[in-house]
Amino acid sequence: MTTIKDIAKAAGVSVTTVSRALNGYSDVNEKTRKRIVEVAKEMEYSPNILARGLVMNKSKTIGLLVSGFSKESIKDNFTFEVLSGINQFAAGTDYDLVLFNTNSIKQREKTYAQLCRERRVDGAIMQGIKTDDPYLQEVVDSNIPCVLVDIPIQTENVGFVTTDNVLGASKAAQYLIDLGHERIAMVNGHNYAYVSQERLEGFKKTLEAANLPYREEWTVNGYFTEADAESAAYALLKKNKEITAIFCASDLMALGVIKAAARLGISVPEELSVIGYDDILLSSYVTPSLTTVSQNKQMLGYSAAELLISMLEDEKPSSHIILETELKIRQSTAAYKDHS
Amino acid sequence: MTTIKDIAKAAGVSVTTVSRALNGYSDVNEKTRKRIVEVAKEMEYSPNILARGLVMNKSKTIGLLVSGFSKESIKDNFTFEVLSGINQFAAGTDYDLVLFNTNSIKQREKTYAQLCRERRVDGAIMQGIKTDDPYLQEVVDSNIPCVLVDIPIQTENVGFVTTDNVLGASKAAQYLIDLGHERIAMVNGHNYAYVSQERLEGFKKTLEAANLPYREEWTVNGYFTEADAESAAYALLKKNKEITAIFCASDLMALGVIKAAARLGISVPEELSVIGYDDILLSSYVTPSLTTVSQNKQMLGYSAAELLISMLEDEKPSSHIILETELKIRQSTAAYKDHS
DNA sequence: CTGAAAGCGCTAACAT
């Protein structure tokens, strides 16, 4: 493997000159530069980024701390879309992405912060982390520049990007209300996700603004999985036949709810309107297709990368980005009709 | 950031001893080791992997060269599932994954091989690369240990993992034949994918073994996209009403074919049987659900990582792995009935 | 405009 030393020898100059020539410094004679570049190409030189990183004390890498990179999360390819967005932005820069291997076992011995420090990443993007994950706090406390996806924490060197979940949930609820529904339930995720808290807030607020009672017992957790949502909704619907609409904090859970309804002989959307959240790929392909609050997942990743790199390069202060959502009306919702 | 030098000073030993103690060498007094480990923990020491890599001449990273990490490829989350499998295996090792930023623009200036060399990756996994990609050859020619997904090239330091595409296609074709179909068309991917060539071979072979003619004009390319497959199938079906079954080289294309059939008023599976390949998530959710040749995409990634790391660690010779496929019978296929 | 020399953090002979 060719080094600048080899080039220096071959070109009859010092390593310093080679380094400066190759890095585009101005104080190098144009002729010598040309010769050096020539020789470098001939010898198939590739700079050793590790060595450079060692001396410059930065690695030009971004650490990706992604939970939920496993079998279960393939269905909602949320993770993948965010990743794709990150990659898209990063592709326009000279940063590379390192994906940390975080199976739960390893997490015990090595924390995220350690992983970042070991690899000397310049910054990190965290995604899919529960709010009670101890390592979340650790990363926040460490002084590694970091951007969080869907976790609204902002500090000196931590920014975040998320969508307006309160408003998103509000749109969903308002739409159901506008359809004439009055007895609306909610299947939420879990208590360790900010998005759940916020979507609940938006839901509640909107009901109350319409003078509809918010009933705590009609809000159940589906833990963001199809199966859990199905069983939770099954119990809920069985017990409360009067419910005519359900707002779900994710599309996957909405699918579970529809399954539960099917098992109970409740037809969607005729007898029950179901509305999801996310707009995952499946939503438009299933029957009935899912009315949902669409978020631009790619943009979430893209913006996260953009924000992080601006913090890194321009030494901009940390900040946050709130993306818009859009209600996509499909077939799983319908105007309220009295079936009694 | 603490270094071994700091620890050495604090513990009153030399850096060598610290290095050896921390790396579990046997020739260190148990007492000193304990003290050193203690001090290291207190000072929150994290080894600088870059520095270690520099001297050891290996980085404990695997480069992921993934084409199709973009908007279009989100539908068939093939890429993601493979990635997930790679990650799964890597999580049990001390290798981290680096995702190279390869937008097409950058490809011009930096080849895959260069990216690998710059980052000093120990090995690479390539996926979703067309066989005519010039950079494929370059990586193969470079002496970087590499595992290819779905490209059967094997050299000194290149292995591959794939599924048995000939057999897979054969299963699909045989199933259609067993259902009584005799006029079977094929929507293939494109000419720059080995899998396409192999699936075609399996298809052809099986037709001929059943004494059915293979008609070249009934094989069209859908370029692995839903839209292209739709228009190709539309033209094909419009012109050849006698076709009663279509074998598609991917599920996404099968969806396109079904759309084309719908536009022509041909009902699936009553008048036309459609069979896909891959078993992507959508396949079981769409209506009618898709009969398909299922491949274990996660295992593809998992095996690729496993193979690569065995090549790296055990200095095993390169080799290849062929995974099995499984025919999943769903609703898009039915026994042939004469509609004339 | 160019070069000599120091040093980033670590490991690995080679002493002792």
Added chain:
DNA sequence: ATGTTAGCGCTTTCAG
């Protein structure tokens, strides 16, 4: 069992 020394490939003062 521990320390001394050299060096991985690169950038960066500091001198010329």
